[in-house]
Amino acid sequence: xxxxxxxxxxxxxxERGHGHHRATxxxxxxARAARAGAEARAAADRAxxxxxxxxALGRTLAEPLRALxxxxxxxxxxxxGWAVAGPGPGPWTVREESVLAGHAGAxxxxxxxxxxxxxxxxxPAGATAxxxxxxxxxxxxxxxxxxxDADAVETATGAAPASAPAPAGTVxxxxxxxxxxxxxxxxxxxxxxxxxxxxxxxxxxxxxxLGLAAAAGYDELAVAPRPRVEVLVLGDELLTAGLPHExxxxxxxxxxxxxxxxxxxxxxxxxxxxxxxAEALYEAVTGSAAELVVTTGGxxxxxxxxxxxxxxxxxxxxxxxxxxxxxGHPMLLARLDAGRHLVGLPGNPLxxxxxxxxxxxxxxxxxxxxxEPPAAALGAPLRDPVQGHPHDTRLVPVVHRDGLLVPLxxxxxxxxxxxxAADGMAVVPPGGAEPGRRLELLTLPWxxxxxxxxxxxxx
Numbered sequence: 001x002x003x004x005x006x007x008x009x010x011x012x013x014x015e016r017g018h019g020h021h022r023a024t025x026x027x028x029x030x031a032r033a034a035r036a037g038a039e040a041r042a043a044a045d046r047a048x049x050x051x052x053x054x055x056a057l058g059r060t061l062a063e064p065l066r067a068l069x070x071x072x073x074x075x076x077x078x079x080x081g082w083a084v085a086g087p088g089p090g091p092w093t094v095r096e097e098s099v100l101a102g103h104a105g106a107x108x109x110x111x112x113x114x115x116x117x118x119x120x121x122x123x124p125a126g127a128t129a130x131x132x133x134x135x136x137x138x139x140x141x142x143x144x145x146x147x148x149d150a151d152a153v154e155t156a157t158g159a160a161p162a163s164a165p166a167p168a169g170t171v172x173x174x175x176x177x178x179x180x181x182x183x184x185x186x187x188x189x190x191x192x193x194x195x196x197x198x199x200x201x202x203x204x205x206x207x208x209x210l211g212l213a214a215a216a217g218y219d220e221l222a223v224a225p226r227p228r229v230e231v232l233v234l235g236d237e238l239l240t241a242g243l244p245h246e247x248x249x250x251x252x253x254x255x256x257x258x259x260x261x262x263x264x265x266x267x268x269x270x271x272x273x274x275x276x277x278a279e280a281l282y283e284a285v286t287g288s289a290a291e292l293v294v295t296t297g298g299x300x301x302x303x304x305x306x307x308x309x310x311x312x313x314x315x316x317x318x319x320x321x322x323x324x325x326x327x328g329h330p331m332l333l334a335r336l337d338a339g340r341h342l343v344g345l346p347g348n349p350l351x352x353x354x355x356x357x358x359x360x361x362x363x364x365x366x367x368x369x370x371x372e373p374p375a376a377a378l379g380a381p382l383r384d385p386v387q388g389h390p391h392d393t394r395l396v397p398v399v400h401r402d403g404l405l406v407p408l409x410x411x412x413x414x415x416x417x418x419x420x421a422a423d424g425m426a427v428v429p430p431g432g433a434e435p436g437r438r439l440e441l442l443t444l445p446w447x448x449x450x451x452x453x454x455x456x457x458x459x
Contacts, residue, residue, distance in 0.1 A: 023322035023329060026358060026393040026427075032319050033333055033359045036341055037366030040291060043338040048222040053214060056205045058265065059223035060368050065199040065209070068217030070189040075123045076101075078184045082136060083117045083127040085109035088179035091172040094138060099124060114173045123185055130184035135176050143168035192216070226267035227367040230290035231257050234297040235347060236276045236304075252349045252416060253296045257356070261294065263445035264361055265368045278306040286314050291340055291367060294360060297347025299330040307332070307344045316342065320359065324392040327413030328354030333363070348413040354395045357425060357442050376427050379441030380405045386439075388432030395442070397422035405439065419444075 024032065048062030077083065083099065084092045092114035101120035108125035109115060115124060123130065166172065192198060198212060205221065213221055231254070238251040251273070258268045269290055274281050276298075285293055298307040311318065311334050319341075320333040328351035332344040341363065345355035383404035388394055397408040397418035405426060410417035419425070427440035 023324045024320050026323055026325045029320045029323040029358055030362045034362040034366045036319055036333065036335060037363040040339050040341060041367050044291065046225045049225050050220045050222050052220050053210050053218065056210060056221045056223055057207065059205045060265070061199060061201050061203045061205060061221065062224045063222045064197045064201050065213060065216070067192045067194055067196045067198055070193050071191040071215060072186050072188055075188050076186045077117045077119055077121050077123055077130045078186050079130055079132045080119050081117060081130050081132040081184065082114045082173055083109065083123055083130050084114040084173065084179065085126045085128055086111035087128065087181065088175055091174045093166060094171040094173050128181050129179050131173070131175055131179060132184060137174050137176060138171050139174070141166045141168050141170045141172065224368050226265060227292055227364055228269050228290040229261050229266040229292045229294060230269050230288045231261070231271040232281065232284050232293060232295045233271065233273045234276060234281065234295060238273065253352055257294060257296070260356060260445070261360065264364045266292070266364055276304040276306070278310060281306050282310040282313060285310055285336070285342060292363065293342045295342065295344045296352055299332050299344040299346055311342065323358055325354060325358060326389050326392050326394050327351035328358065329392065331355035331359060333359050346413070349416045350411065350419060351413040353419055357395065376440035376442050378438050379424070379426060381436045381438055382433055383435060385435055386426070386428050386433045388428050388430055391430050393430065394428040395425040396428055398426045398441070399423045
């Protein structure tokens with residue numbers, strides 16, 4: 001937000017009544033989550049942290065990255081070859097030493113001299129160009145058999161020549177093509193000057209950014225602090241080990257959500273299992289020091305769905321109470337106070353993934369000072385038709401195959417088999433999509449291009 005600009009009005013809380021809620025369209029739900037994160041970041045005003053380059057991967061720049069030095073910091077050779085002094089066409093007398101990268105530079109070249117030089121080495125003073133190895137040849141001045149040409153000239157004319165020939169054994173460099181002043185020299189400051197802004201605040205720190213920062217002279221970076229997140233897994237029916245039995249099922253969300261939220265840039269401070277205890281849930285939510293509390297299950301209107309009740313009791317403001325998306329329509333977003341929010345995910349695993357991508361991802365991006373919330377990029381054309389919901393958006397696991405987007409089976413709200421093999425989640429509009437149509441694609445926050453396996457089941 002620009003200094004002096006009024007803060008945006010908070011999103012109106014959806015109306016609720018008689019146990020029903022008014023669902024928010026999917027694009028608007030994501031926009032509300034991003035606004036909520038930006039407002040919470042402004043309210044918290046957390047100071048940047050400085051971390052070594054080796055710990056900065058995946059973080060967000062809290063300050064512009066400005067060059068601490070010119071790049072390159074000296075005139076350097078762009079190629080292996082010879083540094084030459086003076087215009088062509090040559091030949092140049094080759095000095096015996098070589099100039100190597102990382103070593104002290106050679107003494108200045110006099111006009112007509114050349115020296116062997118390696119890529120990246122500092123160009124000697126006086127050099128006017130670098131000639132690539134493959135664009136020149138060398139030969140040595142032969143020793144005279146009897147009289148030198150100069151003696152012959154003096155004998156014939158009685159006068160010495162205008163210039164003495166090079167001594168025997170001198171190595172001469174002959175270009176094989178025209179030599180242009182400045183060729184294959186990387187001048188100091190070609191990429192940037194000291195003080196230039198290389199990247200703005202809010203940029204994500206990837207491997208290339210780490211390399212750029214190191215080249216520009218940085219040992220550490222000022223990054224936005226990671227948003228603190230606490231995960232509360234609800235449900236008496238969940239097992240943490242062993243096989244499902246007697247109506248009990250394995251907890252799939254506890255092992256999945258922490259790493260997923262970490263990949264989204266969060267610092268997951270705890271993953272706790274609460275069960276179906278309303279009082280314990282209230283105490284956990286109101287007592288959490290995290291900026292974002294993520295709950296699983298309990299967002300519908302069943303007998304043990306306590307999330308709405310504890311939010312009412314805590315005086316929270318509902319920003320999103322249901323989203324027009326399948327799976328995951330019972331998801332919600334609430335503001336606990338000026339700097340804290342709760343994202344309520346449905347209990348079904350793929351529905352919870354839908355909630356993560358719809359509400360948690362844009363909120364965390366804004367809370368972590370990203371320059372832009374994660375946008376759904378336009379994907380490749382569909383290979384197969386995708387059935388849509390009559391009124392709601394659908395999020396469907398897909399993979400890329402031969403330049404096309406292929407929907408995966410096992411995309412029901414309780415299933416993870418499809419998303420486990422997916423490259424991303426396609427955003428299918430109400431009514432569905434036919435082959436050839438390009439859909440928005442939500443990428444997953446980790447490398448996904450895995451080889452085709454028998455477990456990847458297509459429609």
